[in-house]
Amino acid sequence: MKRVVITGAGTINALGLxxxxxxxxxxxxxxxxxxxxxxxxxxxxxxxxxxxxxxxxEGRYNRQQLSLYDRFTQFxxxxxxxxxxxxxxxxxxxxxxxxxxxxGTAGGGVxxxxxxxxxxxxxxxxxxHPFVVPKLMNNAAASHLSxxxxxxxxxxxxxxxxxxxxxxxxxxxxxxxxxxxxAMVTGGSESMLCFGGVKxxxxxxxxxxxxxxxxxxxxxxxxxGEGAGIFVFEDYDHARGRGADILCEVVGFAMTSDAxxxxxxxxxxAARAMAGALADARINPDQVGYINAxxxxxxxxxxxxxxxxxxxFGPHADRLMISSTKSMHGHLIGGTGAxxxxxxxxxxxxxxxAPTIGYQEPDPECALDVVPNEARDxxxxxxxxxxxxxxxxxxxxxxxxx
Amino acid sequence: xxxxxxVIAILADQAVLEPADVxxxxxxxxxxIDSMGVVESIFAIEETFDISVPFxxxxxxxxxxxxxxxxxxxxGIERLKAEQG
Numbered sequence: 001m002k003r004v005v006i007t008g009a010g011t012i013n014a015l016g017l018x019x020x021x022x023x024x025x026x027x028x029x030x031x032x033x034x035x036x037x038x039x040x041x042x043x044x045x046x047x048x049x050x051x052x053x054x055x056x057x058e059g060r061y062n063r064q065q066l067s068l069y070d071r072f073t074q075f076x077x078x079x080x081x082x083x084x085x086x087x088x089x090x091x092x093x094x095x096x097x098x099x100x101x102x103x104g105t106a107g108g109g110v111x112x113x114x115x116x117x118x119x120x121x122x123x124x125x126x127x128x129h130p131f132v133v134p135k136l137m138n139n140a141a142a143s144h145l146s147x148x149x150x151x152x153x154x155x156x157x158x159x160x161x162x163x164x165x166x167x168x169x170x171x172x173x174x175x176x177x178x179x180x181x182x183a184m185v186t187g188g189s190e191s192m193l194c195f196g197g198v199k200x201x202x203x204x205x206x207x208x209x210x211x212x213x214x215x216x217x218x219x220x221x222x223x224x225g226e227g228a229g230i231f232v233f234e235d236y237d238h239a240r241g242r243g244a245d246i247l248c249e250v251v252g253f254a255m256t257s258d259a260x261x262x263x264x265x266x267x268x269x270a271a272r273a274m275a276g277a278l279a280d281a282r283i284n285p286d287q288v289g290y291i292n293a294x295x296x297x298x299x300x301x302x303x304x305x306x307x308x309x310x311x312x313f314g315p316h317a318d319r320l321m322i323s324s325t326k327s328m329h330g331h332l333i334g335g336t337g338a339x340x341x342x343x344x345x346x347x348x349x350x351x352x353x354a355p356t357i358g359y360q361e362p363d364p365e366c367a368l369d370v371v372p373n374e375a376r377d378x379x380x381x382x383x384x385x386x387x388x389x390x391x392x393x394x395x396x397x398x399x400x401x402x
Numbered sequence: 403x404x405x406x407x408x409v410i411a412i413l414a415d416q417a418v419l420e421p422a423d424v425x426x427x428x429x430x431x432x433x434x435i436d437s438m439g440v441v442e443s444i445f446a447i448e449e450t451f452d453i454s455v456p457f458x459x460x461x462x463x464x465x466x467x468x469x470x471x472x473x474x475x476x477x478g479i480e481r482l483k484a485e486q487g
Contacts, residue, residue: 203441203445205444205458206460220464221460263438
């Protein structure tokens with residue numbers, strides 16, 4: 001078994017167009033959620049989200065690329081450029097042949113579907129652009145990433161709703177740990193902030209109209225975000241051998257299925273995933289200092305997640321810190337675990353715990369240290385990142401400071 | 403059909419019951435309609451009456467639409483239709 005470390009990180013999300021700006025915003029407790037801006041937004045009853053601003057694709061990508069890159073692919077490539085550049089890896093020879101890309105996305109090219117349905121149904125056109133299919137497919141981002149960086153090993157896309165990126169990163173971790181790949185590019189991306197994307201969520205009646213307030217007694221739902229988080233997972237010896245800067249170590253993961261309700265979360269499914277990640281990492285519950293919560297801000301998730309943490313950690317649940325950064329960047333659905341992994345890196349490497357902002361009223365059903373409203377300095381050796389998806393599919397990743 | 407009969411038909415359909423088994427004092431819980439069933443019923447009400455019902459599943463009690471009984475749902479629809487003019 002190989003040790004696995006993270007040697008590169010990149011992101012684009014409502015808090016920033018790179019890792020440094022995103023972490024600075026998390027430290028400051030900045031809220032990236034605001035009024036949505038896109039066509040027909042006035043027909044939505046939910047009009048807020050964590051939308052990426054100041055990211056005009058023109059100039060960044062050429063005409064040919066724009067005809068193939070949905071916004072979720074654009075986010076992926078921008079974040080991958082930052083991550084791979086930081087890692088210093090150049091993929092050639094055997095490294096290229098064995099290294100691949102595993103990404104998560106729930107919806108893939110949602111705005112491409114939306115734009116083209118609009119063209120044929122609403123505008124009555126009988127013709128769409130020839131590249132609609134390769135642009136909207138869920139694996140488009142992974143494919144373009146592999147092509148841009150010469151990654152010729154195992155590459156695919158995982159789609160498990162809100163746990164997509166955690167499932168993807170768990171797969172990449174397993175591949176490097178087993179010795180199958182010396183390095184993997186992994187993470188996730190989502191871009192559902194268009195009329196059809198938000199309209200679909202609106203129907204479920206779980207969205208907040210004003211703010212994402214995880215764990216707060218007056219929370220009233222989730223708020224969508226968009227963006228990507230991309231990482232380079234690398235064999236520790238390979239990274240050390242070339243003198244790479246190591247951000248943190250990935251030490252374990254677990255995946256579970258609730259096998260019960262299609263949307264209502266299960267305490268035991270979440271608890272089994274956290275306990276499984278601890279067991280896989282061979283660590284005791286009391287060694288964990290920080291959990292990046294799934295923390296969606298819905299009534300059901302937050303109380304279920306807190307109860308699961310209490311079950312797994314016992315008395316230590318009252319000593320560890322648990323925060324939801326969705327309060328700042330929104331819920332990136334299939335990309336959310338990837339952006340949230342940054343909060344774990346910040347905790348482990350920099351000793352800064354990102355806060356849960358928007359916290360206003362204690363909820364007895366969420367009586368944990370949720371790091372309300374202000375970031376905190378703390379030394380943390382182990383951290384977990386939780387993701388619990390619709391469909392009852394859960395994935396938890398364990399990390400260690402290096 | 404009256405608003406009352408239409409609401410009873412919607413809820414009976416959702417609960418897989420005969421309309422005769424749904425009374426004005428029935429609660430959604432009595433009828434065996436769970437949280438997803440509530441969201442579907444509200445969607446059916448919006449479609450049937452061409453209204454927009456303010457309902458957030460995170461705060462069913464705080465929503466400005468009382469779903470505690472068939473009677474309260476009928477009253478809520480009458481109010482929304484009146485407001486719509």
